[in-house]
Amino acid sequence: MFKIRTVSGSSFTQTVILPYGRRTRRPWPFRNRCTLINWAPKTLDTTIRFLQSVSYAFVMASTIAGSVSCLGQSYPSKPIRIVVTVAPGSGLDARAREIAQGLPEYLGQPVVVENKPGGGGIIAAGAVAKSAPDGYTFLLGGVSVVSYYPVLYKKLPYSADDFVPVSLLATGPTTVYANPSVPATSLKELITYAKAHPGELTFASPGEGTFQHLAGEMFRSRAGVSMLHVPYKDYSQLVTDLQGGRISVLFDSTGALMAHVQAGRLKAFAVTGAHRIAGFPNVPTFAEAGLPAHDAAISYGLLAPQGTPQAIVETVSFACAKERLSRFGFTPRGTTPAEFKQFIGEERARWSAVIKETGVQLDF
Template structure:
């Protein structure tokens, strides 16, 4: 073999090596998912966020063909867990649960929440949900109208607990205070579950709660429902009036939940995760459980969820300033 031919073969072989590695890498990237997926929930166990995610977990695992683990990272109104999710590798193996608080309220409420909304890519709009205002049975009021009358007679005496500063229920409570013109002290907890436990123990007068965590205690007689925040009564609590029916004309509040991944995650990966979440929401058992908890399954995709986040961010930025809402 001539020296010229030998050099030509060596050059061709060298050129083929990077090409082969590129093809192998591309093939590996296409095979999503190839390992365990972590679903970060920026709230403690026991709250509505945790209940929703664990309801979806089994079906998502089945569709994706890989384990999906729920990792509760509560604190700072959801900022800690959301920031952790935003900093993860954009490969689809870290998915973060978000809600109205972390995506529409905290970016305005906190000088530095630890993440930027545009550093997260929308995956699925999971649910729409009305809240419920609940009280300890010892409270001398059987509905919201009676409670507001008590609060007006003794300003500052009564309290309301929430899942934390910047949470959706915090805003719902501040809206109520402003529109009803009452002085009720906000007491933030590290999640919906801890807030309910505090109410059961008599630490606070009331809690503005996500219903999935509160309903079992209402049904069991350990808590009493004063009002629901939506535009109409809930099928789960048909005898409980809305806030508007309780004398606060024009009041209406609904929250939402969804999934996001770090910006830069491939569209095909985002679609795979969305498909798994949407399939889980369609499961009869999951849909019935959520509906019974005043939570409406939605299942809309990345485009619809992204549009919702943008609209809500603009809307609540204005309302936060209007209601003078601040971090306690």
């Protein structure tokens, strides 16, 4: 079980949960470690918030302990498989492997990454939807596969209801990248040039219906420009063509091609979000650049087949190594399953409006 210990200093009080009891052969999420609950200044006006934090600690401790108890401490008893929606070598693949490296520390079993690219994540989603809901198969990819794909596509090999949300792993801003040969030095100049030369500029994506595609459609609509969409099956080829000038523009996460911009192989015109980011201190936000309506943000999450025991879902959600994602320019989230479910609903509403606005409708 658990005990609460309070450690006092000159101007703070630190409360932690400490586990104790019989040790098990398999590593357990809290064994040999403590979990920080709150740093509470010793003032009266923070007492209520401090007590709320301690109460939350008891709830979390009870949830995790209850989950393990319900499963008879038998989960997991074999390696866990995470199916990723993209090919090896992409930014999302790197993030998935970061998570896979961290999870065994908490779950006590290896985590294997299996890449299933194609269809903008639809192929991977379809495969996981048909997997046994036993807690040994998960889907890691863009939240789009369950948020707006059911609206964007007339027919899919799965339903959003075929999945149970586990954890919203990360959200992050996106950037408009361009080949250095594009005759513009700012977002305003890019829009001006695109309006003066309708259909001349191209924007790429790793497939129809992907986030990059919808972000480009949002830009076309809200900037009032005409650009040709060029979908790719191979992301590495997309990057090669963007650097080579065969493609003009790409809308993608800020971390995806940051190194190429810093090396001068590409240029970046603007980033989404309320603030500039550390990796691109000289790149303005879309609002600063004059197009605040473009607010495309990217998000990644972990999903399980519908029917996966709630105890397993809670355990894996809590174990997600969310802190590792910050190095890729993303904001780690690590939400609860309930919070992730709410986020999916919000994203579906937001992108459904974009789909209606642009008139995009796809077949798979």
